[in-house]
Amino acid sequence: MTVDVTVVGGGISGFACARAVQDAGGTARVIDRGRRPGGRLASRTIDGRAVDLGASYFVVGDDERFARVVAGWETRGIARPWTDTFSAFDADGTETRKSGRMRWAAPAGSRSLVLDLADGVDVESGREVERVAPYRVDGKDAGEVVLAMPEPQARRLGHGIPVAPQDWEPVLAVVLRWEKRRWSADLHGAFVNGDPDVAFIADDGDRRGDGAPVLVVHTTGGAARMYLDDPDAAVAPVVAATRRLLRIDAEPVATHAHRWTFARPARATGEPFFRSPGLSLCGDAWGQSPAVRTAWASGDALGRALAAS
Template identity: 30%
Template sequence: MTVPIAIIGTGIAGLSAAQALHQAGHAVQLFDKARGPGGRVSSKRSEAGALDLGAQYFTARDRRFVSQVQQWKEAGHVAEWKPALYNCKGGQLSPSPDEQTRWVGTPRMGAIARAMLDELPSTFSCRITEVFHGASLWHLLDAEGNQHGPFSHVVIAVPPAQATALLATAPKLAAVTAGVQMEPTWAVALAFDEALNTAMQGCFVQDSALDWVARNRSKPGRDDARDTWVLHATSAWSKEHLDLPKEAVIDHLHGAFAEILDCAMPAPSFSQAHRWLYARPAGGRDLGALADAHLGLYACGDWCMSGRVEGAWLSGHDAARRLLEHLQ
């Protein structure tokens, strides 16, 4: 009987590692505390439709990821997004000269994760709290007290604060993850029954509580009945207002949005707020992935790289490569 490899976390990094290991002929078992895959590329279902509250789009620069994106495009999982993009500085809007290629999942960002997961064995709504060794194999303990295993290796693909707790048996790796600081982001979705009077479909914002705004229906494959917008607050504002009630966050960011558009801003017919505690790493890194090949423990995530979707995919790919090299 083949002993599988455990992968904790089904964001892009965990899914990337799982795909690479599966394609190399190894059995994998994925675990995630959420109800579905994707992490920050997952989409939230709501009465206003599917909302991309996390990653808004992604770019592709590394040739390996470019090749992967082309495969997703051919399969219909992603499409290029060409928004009317603006900058806002000091309350003044101006068209953005940024012409890089932006990709989005279709019909929602979460489609990428669903495609990557495919039929790989996975257990959701399961928060792993401990990774421990027994009889030369690995076992996992979840928050309900259930034990999972045995596993030959473990790939930990969760935010660094959570990874640190799971790496108790690998102090050197835990010391690295403990030193990674993540920045939070408040995200708000607002839906309007009548379309707002603006040509803007995406905007990079400065000198505001807001960092980014996007018109959801401008993305390919969306069929929003209402004019739905996603607003992201800056890391600094989010950190300062981390425990603000969601209603207050919505009110404040709605007001900041109205200031940017400088047009009659009606009350939204729908609003939702989501707090991403671990939205992006503070400062750039190029760790690839963390590995203790002797123990059989690996850690990966966007925090190992750029904080972008591409960085997450490359980190998971690197974790799988290191594991496979050790097996040779």
């Protein structure tokens, strides 16, 4: 049976779109190539523990609709306020503390946010879509088609998608585990300025609230491009930089590197989404600034617009 809307891409924007359609009385399904929904909010089980590999945190911002969703997550224990203070390291190791908006995290991993949105949505996981066109997916009727993914990936699925090409930055997420914590208890997270390999360090045990001696380090775009074909080769320079910056006197006991070829858009479009008859796009590039809240708001706005039509 053909549904009103078929969303290709099982990240937060895709499920926000599908939920908005269903909340308005329409029918929607989501097709995702992964075994489980998540997109760039993916978590991976490493040494028996889920580790966040994608977005390091999210900020609620000023969107009242997203704020209501987050309030529900908090009430049900799916999300929690994490910290309003991060460190900033210069390349020489000088550390300063900077406070700002509250950053939020998910105790069970960021994927749990997407799984919550996916509850009650028709999902087809593990399917690789080969071709899309207005109102059609792989040659079959699909209702309105939504591509909830980075524009370079969307363009591979259909020639003539009428949007301007977008530049995206790659990132490698490197997981480092020690046998015990060897850094300051109030580290939380740290931006790194001027280092060729490391851009951000997250204390995953602090972020998740279980105290695990695990750091997740995001590389610079330059390092990601250098090691994109061999992510494991980035582990050694990332370990060296992390140990130097945090003054850790031992090697990690386990490491893991994950490649994000399209991690974040170089800039946002300023528009909430792209819509054309039968084929639309949404995601964190469609808004004022790339962020988790932008991805949700883009999918939600597009879903409401499609339902209204």
